[in-house]
Amino acid sequence: MKTKVVIVDDHSLFNDGLSLILKESGDYEILAQIYDSRKAYNECNTLLPQLILVDYNMPFLDGLTLVKQLRTLVHRSKIVVISMYADRREIEAFKAYEIEGYLSKTSPSAEILLSLEKIIKGENVFQVKQEQKTSFEKDFFSLKKLLTKREVEILKALKKGYTSEQVAQELCLSYYTVETHRKNINQKLKFNSKKEFYEFLNTIELEEK
Amino acid sequence: MKTKVVIVDDHSLFNDGLSLILKESGDYEILAQIYDSRKAYNECNTLLPQLILVDYNMPFLDGLTLVKQLRTLVHRSKIVVISMYADRREIEAFKAYEIEGYLSKTSPSAEILLSLEKIIKGENVFQVKQEQKTSFEKDFFSLKKLLTKREVEILKALKKGYTSEQVAQELCLSYYTVETHRKNINQKLKFNSKKEFYEFLNTIELEEK
DNA sequence: CAAAAAATACCTGTATTCAGGTATTTTAAT
DNA sequence: ATTAAAATACCTGAATACAGGTATTTTTTG
Known part of the structure; x- marks a missing residue:
């Protein structure tokens, strides 16, 4: 095979x-x-x-x-x-x-x-010496499995270049709610910098095919 | 033969x-x-x-x-x-x-x-490079005319995911200097959102050698 | 050399994001 | 029907970014 x-x-x-x-x-x-x-x-x-x-x-x-x-x-x-x-x-x-x-x-x-x-x-x-082996296996996730529907919606709005405030208006939500969602997204996807987040945002395909 | x-x-x-x-x-x-x-x-x-x-x-x-x-x-x-x-x-x-x-x-x-x-x-x-052109890369030639050498260096560091503070350390500059450069870059390129800036940052090819 | 451009640095105030919470209501699943 | 997950909302402090300045030094260029 x-x-x-x-x-x-x-x-x-x-x-x-x-x-x-x-x-x-x-x-x-x-x-x-x-x-x-x-x-x-x-x-x-x-x-x-x-x-x-x-x-x-x-x-x-x-x-x-x-x-x-x-x-x-x-x-x-x-x-x-x-x-x-x-x-x-x-x-x-x-x-x-x-x-x-x-x-x-x-x-x-x-x-x-x-x-x-x-x-x-x-x-x-x-090929270069691996000095520190990871002790536990993390769970690998599918984006859609990990993120909720609302979180994906938030991402879609952010993809338009909106700030959290603007996303809130767009989706008729409180600014705090949007921030909470973003917080959860960041926790789930573990971005190390804004650059990484926006890179993800710009390249990921959020629409259903 | x-x-x-x-x-x-x-x-x-x-x-x-x-x-x-x-x-x-x-x-x-x-x-x-x-x-x-x-x-x-x-x-x-x-x-x-x-x-x-x-x-x-x-x-x-x-x-x-x-x-x-x-x-x-x-x-x-x-x-x-x-x-x-x-x-x-x-x-x-x-x-x-x-x-x-x-x-x-x-x-x-x-x-x-x-x-x-x-x-x-x-x-x-x-053969001269045939570029897959993005909206920004098309204008890369004029971009290089627009931005100074230092400004490009700043962008390169930002491309690594650094914050202004980290860029300052990397290039042995004051935080204020880096912020000034970023300000000038933003003025020159007129981004309408952070998303646009990071889109630019992620798609632009800064290495040329 | 003189002028222009580039690079440096600082200040202030504001906007935005991020990370840590808590907490209630609605929806979905067993 | 009960429980778990999702969605909602709020609070705070800190970090980062942005936008408006000013100002000095260094480098480049005509």
Whole structure:
């Protein structure tokens, strides 16, 4: 049984090359090669890959933010980040989203294949020493499962560029209510900065398809 | 008759991927894949390839310096630089060494193959980045005219999710200075909401190298 | 060199967001 | 029908951002 893979990398040559390498090994089926990270969320939502390979450096939507989004999917894919530079701090940033692997583009491809094999079998592989292992498994959530209907409505209004005050007017609510909802949203999604929140807000698809 | 190629790129995955892509096309014979640019000169001196593909960003010996070296070889190979970011100024720097092509890693591999074909036939091909344009990126050129160097630096730091206070620390500035810069940026770009500012921040490509 | 542009820094007041609460009512689920 | 979840609303203090200034120094440029 071949492992179903989606590759997300804006560098087409690399994307295609990696795709070929995986195909050649005979163990992988490439469901999609995505060149624009902004499309990854929706693609993975329908394709349901077992493994998602994500580049770290991408325009518009960087690897970290993308991984955060992908983790809100109901379907739990294994996520492996492939970075140009194997940086410890970079890895730390990803720890929160409990990715299954972090590999470097500078590694020989044989090594990459070996690492991926291990990851498929359930191991986690971090090319730079993993010093602190997470003691408990967090529950992974679907955005829609985690957020309530009202909270999604609040997000939709915020997507229009409204302040909490304006959202309150729009939805005929008290300012305090809106703030409460935002507070709960922030708690659930654990944003580390305003930038992250707005990045999420700008890229997430809230309308039903 | 297959074209004899040497690939120089420290990113093994990319190197191997490109190698596979070329082999698959049936038109190329890979004489060597070199992962350490410092070895490229001697290798090419003995292998005498018709075509040398060189990555731009490499440790120890960058693409530009390597090309300079390779041009001192008696054997005249066609040299094509493959870069992450197709920047006009980068290309200019290479023009002095009369390379035959300059391609971007973001181009579809079919396009790369087509370009290489042309180059083999004697043409020179210089690809300048084809941008997927967002509303803001269209105006990026004028944006750079509008914003000062420091202001762009501030934006870059903000892109990391920093607050003004953190940006000040990062750049060894006063908090007030950072706020002044932000104020000027906001005045120049006339954002109507925080959402708009962060949308801009998240979508704009500030690195240009 | 003189003028303009850029970078630096400070001040004040206001607006907005965030994070910690508490608490009641409405709705959904067992 | 009872319980749990969701939605509502309020309070407060702190952090951050925004908008209006002023003002000095440094750098660039004609």
